[in-house]
Amino acid sequence: MKNRNNYDVVVVGASTAGSYFARRMAERGFSVLLLEKDERDRLSPSYDIFHMGKEEMKQFGLPEVKEGDGIYEFEFSESAICSVYGNHPKPSELAVVGMHKHDYCVLMNDWAVEAGAEIIYEASFKKLTYGENGKINGVVYEHDGKEKTVSCRLVADCSGIPAVVRRSLPDGYGIEKFELTPKDIFYVTLRYIDFEEKRESRYLRSDFWLFYKSWLAPSGGSDALIGIGACGGFEQAEKVYKVFEKYVRLPAHKVVRVEKGRTPYHRAPYSFVSDGFIAMGDAACLTKPNCGEGCTASLVLEDIAVDVASAAMNDGGYPTRELLWSINKRYNNTQGKEFASLMALLGSIIRHSAKANEFLFKNDVIFSKKLLGNMGNGIELSLGDYAKTLIYIIIGLVTGNIKPAELKAVIDAIVTSGKLTAHYEKYPETPEGYEAWAREAELLWAKTGKVAEWDSVDNF
Numbered sequence: 001m002k003n004r005n006n007y008d009v010v011v012v013g014a015s016t017a018g019s020y021f022a023r024r025m026a027e028r029g030f031s032v033l034l035l036e037k038d039e040r041d042r043l044s045p046s047y048d049i050f051h052m053g054k055e056e057m058k059q060f061g062l063p064e065v066k067e068g069d070g071i072y073e074f075e076f077s078e079s080a081i082c083s084v085y086g087n088h089p090k091p092s093e094l095a096v097v098g099m100h101k102h103d104y105c106v107l108m109n110d111w112a113v114e115a116g117a118e119i120i121y122e123a124s125f126k127k128l129t130y131g132e133n134g135k136i137n138g139v140v141y142e143h144d145g146k147e148k149t150v151s152c153r154l155v156a157d158c159s160g161i162p163a164v165v166r167r168s169l170p171d172g173y174g175i176e177k178f179e180l181t182p183k184d185i186f187y188v189t190l191r192y193i194d195f196e197e198k199r200e201s202r203y204l205r206s207d208f209w210l211f212y213k214s215w216l217a218p219s220g221g222s223d224a225l226i227g228i229g230a231c232g233g234f235e236q237a238e239k240v241y242k243v244f245e246k247y248v249r250l251p252a253h254k255v256v257r258v259e260k261g262r263t264p265y266h267r268a269p270y271s272f273v274s275d276g277f278i279a280m281g282d283a284a285c286l287t288k289p290n291c292g293e294g295c296t297a298s299l300v301l302e303d304i305a306v307d308v309a310s311a312a313m314n315d316g317g318y319p320t321r322e323l324l325w326s327i328n329k330r331y332n333n334t335q336g337k338e339f340a341s342l343m344a345l346l347g348s349i350i351r352h353s354a355k356a357n358e359f360l361f362k363n364d365v366i367f368s369k370k371l372l373g374n375m376g377n378g379i380e381l382s383l384g385d386y387a388k389t390l391i392y393i394i395i396g397l398v399t400g401n402i403k404p405a406e407l408k409a410v411i412d413a414i415v416t417s418g419k420l421t422a423h424y425e426k427y428p429e430t431p432e433g434y435e436a437w438a439r440e441a442e443l444l445w446a447k448t449g450k451v452a453e454w455d456s457v458d459n460f
C-alpha cells in the first residue's frame with residue numbers, strides 16, 4: 001500500500017459498482033482510493049453464480065472471461081416466462097454469461113488497480129470529514145485497528161444495501177438518507193440442485209415463474225439452481241416456494257447446496273449527488289425492476305457520472321452539487337424514467353389471482369410474448385395489441401377469470417406508470433427545481449403498490 005493521504009476520489013465498497021467507477025476515474029487520470037471492509041479472499045461471499053448479458057458486458061467494456069479461467073461458468077440464450085401452473089411459456093433469446101461472483105469481483109478489483117487505482121482491503125468506512133465551508137473533504141476509515149483519514153474531492157458510496165456513506169450524511173445535505181426496510185429488499189434463496197435422471201448435455205436454459213418470482217437456471221458445481229425471491233424476508237420466500245413446488249412440476253432433483261442473498265427493491269433516491277458526493281450501485285437502489293439484477297444496471301449511471309465528475313474536477317476543481325447535477329438529469333431522463341415506470345407497473349400488476357394469471361398467459365394478453373419476451377427493450381404496442389387486450393379483458397370479466405378489482409389495479413398501474421415517466425422526463429435542469437419535483441414524485445410513488453404488500457400465494 002502506498003503511503004499517501006490525499007486522493008481525488010475515494011470509493012467506498014469494492015464490489016462491481018465500486019470497481020467500475022474506480023477503473024473509469026483512474027483511466028481519466030484521477031488518483032483513486034478504493035476502501036473495502038472485507039478481505040480480498042472473502043469478497044462478495046453471499047452467493048456464487050451470477051449473470052450478465054453478453055451484449056452489456058461488451059457495451060460497458062467489462063473484463064472478458066473465458067472457459068477454463070475459473071471465473072467463466074456457462075453461457076446460454078434460451079429462456080421463458082411461464083404461467084402460474086407452468087404453462088404458456090413466453091420465450092426470449094438473450095445471450096447471458098454465467099460467472100462466479102467472488103472471482104469476477106476480484107478480477108474487477110485488479111482491473112481497477114491496473115488503471116492506477118489503489119485498494120485497501122479490511123478498511124471499513126467510519127465517517128466523512130468536512131471543510132470549513134461544510135462540504136465533504138475526506139474520509140475516516142478503520143484499518144488494522146487504527147483510524148486513518150484521507151482527504152479527497154469526491155466520495156462515491158458503493159457500499160451496497162447498507163449505503164454507509166449516504167446514510168451518514170448530515171440532514172440537509174441534499175440527499176435522501178432512507179434506510180431500506182425488509183419490504184424494500186428482495187430476499188433470494190438459491191437451491192443448487194442435481195437432477196435425479198442424468199442428462200446427456202449440460203442444463204443451459206432459464207425459466208421464470210412470475211407469479212412466485214421463482215426461476216430454474218443453469219448453475220456451477222451442480223446441474224442447475226432454483227431461485228425464489230420475495231420482498232419482506234426469507235420466510236416469505238419459503239412460504240411461496242412450498243406453493244410453487246406444489247403447482248409447478250420440475251424434473252426430479254435433490255438439493256445439494258443452499259445460498260441466501262439480498263438485493264434492493266426500492267425506487268432510486270431522487271438525487272444521487274451532492275457536494276463532493278455520489279451514490280451508485282445497490283447503495284442507490286439501481287437494480288432492474290423486473291429481476292432485481294444490479295451489476296450492469298448501475299453502470300448506466302456510472303458512465304454518466306464519470307463524464308460529468310471528470311469535467312467538474314479537471315484542473316483541480318471541486319465537484320459541487322451544481323456541477324454534478326446533470327448526472328441526475330441525464331440519468332433520470334433515460335434509464336431512471338424507464339425503471340421508475342416499470343417498477344410502478346409491476347408493483348400493481350402483480351395484484352392478481354392464479355386464475356387471472358393463467359387466463360392472461362393463455363390468451364397472450366398483458367403477460368404476452370411480445371411484452372415478456374422483450375422486457376426492458378422499450379417495446380411499443382400497436383393499436384391491434386390494445387384492441388386484443390381490451391377484448392380479452394372483457395371476456396375475462398364476463399367469464400369470471402378476471403375480477404373488477406384486478407382490472408382496476410392494472411388500469412391504475414398503467415396510469416401511474418405513465419405519469420411517472422412524464423414526471424421523470426421533467427426532472428429539473430438545476431438543483432433549484434428539485435424540492436418541488438421531489439414532492440410531486442413522492443405523491444405519485446404513494447399511489448403505487450409495494451410488491452411486499454401482495455401475497456400471491458393467498459390468491460389461488
Ligand SMILES: Cc1cc2nc3c(=O)[nH]c(=O)nc-3n(C[C@H](O)[C@H](O)[C@H](O)COP(=O)(O)OP(=O)(O)OC[C@H]3O[C@@H](n4cnc5c(N)ncnc54)[C@H](O)[C@@H]3O)c2cc1C
Nearest residue numbers: 013015017037050051125159160261262281282293294295
Ligand atoms: C442471490 C442473488 C443473485 C443475484 N444475481 C444477480 C445476477 O445474476 N446479475 C446481476 O446483475 N445482479 C444480481 N444480483 C444483484 C447484485 O448482486 C447486486 O445488485 C450487485 O452486487 C450490487 O453491487 P454493488 O457493488 O452496488 O454492491 P455490493 O455487491 O453489495 O458491494 C458492496 C461492497 O461494499 C463493501 N462495504 C460495505 N460496507 C462497507 C464499509 N463500511 N466500508 C468499506 N466497504 C464496505 C461490502 O463489503 C461490499 O464489498 C443478485 C443478488 C442476489 C442477492
